[in-house]
Amino acid sequence: xxxxxxxxxxxxxxxxxxxxxxxxxxxxxxxxxxxxxxxxxxxxxxxxxxxxxxxxxxxxxxxxxxxxxxxxxxxxxxxxxxxxxxxxxxxxxxxxxxxxxxxxxxxxxxxxxxxxxxxxxxxxxxxxxxxxxxxxxxxxxxxxxxxxxxxxxxxxxxxxxxxxxxxxxxxxxxxxxxxxxxxxxxxxxxxxxxxxxxxxxxxxxxxxxxxxxxxxxxxxxxxxxxxxxxxxxxxxxxxxxxxxxxxxxxxxxxxxxxxxxxxxxxxxxxxxxxxxxxxxxxxxxxxxxxxxxxxxxxxxxxxxxxxxxxxxxxxxxxxxxxxxxxxxxxxxxxxxxxxxxxxxxxxxxxxxxxxxxxxxxxxxxxxxxxxxxxxxxxxxxxxxxxxxxxxxxxxxxxxxxxxxxxxxxxxxxxxxxxxxxxxxxx
Numbered sequence: 192x193x194x195x196x197x198x199x200x201x202x203x204x205x206x207x208x209x210x211x212x213x214x215x216x217x218x219x220x221x222x223x224x225x226x227x228x229x230x231x232x233x234x235x236x237x238x239x240x241x242x243x244x245x246x247x248x249x250x251x252x253x254x255x256x257x258x259x260x261x262x263x264x265x266x267x268x269x270x271x272x273x274x275x276x277x278x279x280x281x282x283x284x285x286x287x288x289x290x291x292x293x294x295x296x297x298x299x300x301x302x303x304x305x306x307x308x309x310x311x312x313x314x315x316x317x318x319x320x321x322x323x324x325x326x327x328x329x330x331x332x333x334x335x336x337x338x339x340x341x342x343x344x345x346x347x348x349x350x351x352x353x354x355x356x357x358x359x360x361x362x363x364x365x366x367x368x369x370x371x372x373x374x375x376x377x378x379x380x381x382x383x384x385x386x387x388x389x390x391x392x393x394x395x396x397x398x399x400x401x402x403x404x405x406x407x408x409x410x411x412x413x414x415x416x417x418x419x420x421x422x423x424x425x426x427x428x429x430x431x432x433x434x435x436x437x438x439x440x441x442x443x444x445x446x447x448x449x450x451x452x453x454x455x456x457x458x459x460x461x462x463x464x465x466x467x468x469x470x471x472x473x474x475x476x477x478x479x480x481x482x483x484x485x486x487x488x489x490x491x492x493x494x495x496x497x498x499x500x501x502x503x504x505x506x507x508x509x510x511x512x513x514x515x516x517x518x519x520x521x522x523x524x525x526x527x528x529x530x531x532x533x534x535x536x537x538x539x540x541x542x543x544x545x546x547x548x549x550x551x552x553x554x555x556x557x558x559x560x561x562x563x564x565x566x567x568x569x570x571x572x573x574x575x576x577x578x579x580x581x582x583x584x585x586x587x588x589x590x591x592x593x594x595x596x597x598x599x600x601x602x603x604x605x606x607x608x609x610x611x612x613x614x615x616x617x
Contacts, residue, residue: 339575
């Protein structure tokens with residue numbers, strides 16, 4: 192029995208090292224060769240979007256292996272490795288039907304993670320919310336895929352040859368991904384799931400699963416452009432107003448996890464402004480936002496979990512004066528909060544700057560709502576920092592972060608800020 196557990200620990204350690212080596216290999220290939228696409232086979236293909244999202248998957252799952260310290264490790268490793276494989280395949284699959292199939296299978300593994308490792312009894316209810324919110328649009332999308340293939344006999348995800356003019360196909364393709372992102376009006380399941388999920392579940396959900404929706408929209412917009420281009424200004428207006436409204440909701444939250452979950456909806460809605468502009472630098476900005484949001488939201492969830500482990504509360508009303516008992520955490524809370532509202536030199540700043548340019552390229556009327564968005568984003572991020580770190584705390588002991596926790600949060604923050612500096616310098 193001891194040999195079994197010893198071998199399991201060795202496999203776990205070597206799997207982490209292997210993931211970092213895989214990440215380094217992807218980074219080197221991407222920088223040594225200048226290409227737009229790399230065809231691995233008739234089933235798999237890489238482009239710039241697939242490369243960086245695959246790197247994000249490998250990076251985040253490597254950190255999850257470092258974070259997890261709970262019971263039932265064998266079952267947890269099975270879920271994590273299965274999800275890791277599925278998510279990498281989703282980002283490199285060429286065929287749209289197989290993309291849809293793996294997309295839905297990954298949802299089942301995510302549901303299992305929520306109900307298995309969540310701490311509260313309501314985790315089953317939260318998991319069912321996530322499933323039922325996506326059942327109808329999933330079936331609708333399957334029918335849309337069948338209709339499109341029946342018309343054009345083509346489902347190549349990277350190179351759409353035919354543009355659909357069918358309203359039903361457009362609706363079936365878009366609705367599924369918009370609910371998975373999610374956007375305003377379809378967002379209720381996300382805060383509920385985040386609150387009930389474990390730390391690892393929240394990190395995977397925020398950093399990777401929300402990106403599946405935006406990645407899907409990015410892929411199918413090429414086939415829907417001729418139909419949606421005429422209405423793009425209305426879609427952009429809706430997504431911009433949605434981001435302002437939800438950022439206002441963030442300012443009303445008292446649960447830190449709920450606040451971060453709603454801020455994810457804000458970022459996803461604002462990112463859709465660039466997608467619907469159909470501009471080249473707008474497409475560039477969504478890749479940056481997907482990477483930066485995946486790192487920033489994961490880092491914030493990790494910090495909130497550190498607070499909860501020590502004080503058994505996530506309430507902004509109850510948590511005060513952390514600067515006196517956790518000065519190391521206070522520093523990282525400021526760094527992550529500033530990155531969350533797009534303070535330079537974070538990737539968020541570069542991405543949202545390009546989104547603003549793409550919005551103003553269409554019409555200057557958007558400036559009013561953009562200013563409101565920037566104001567509310569800074570307000571709720573600073574509120575999260577100031578209200579928890581300052582004030583009077585009736586705990587007279589040091590509860591600062593440990594070395595491993597310091598390392599993990601640094602591995603979230605460094606790529607979030609250094610990648611933009613490397614891009615500027617080189």
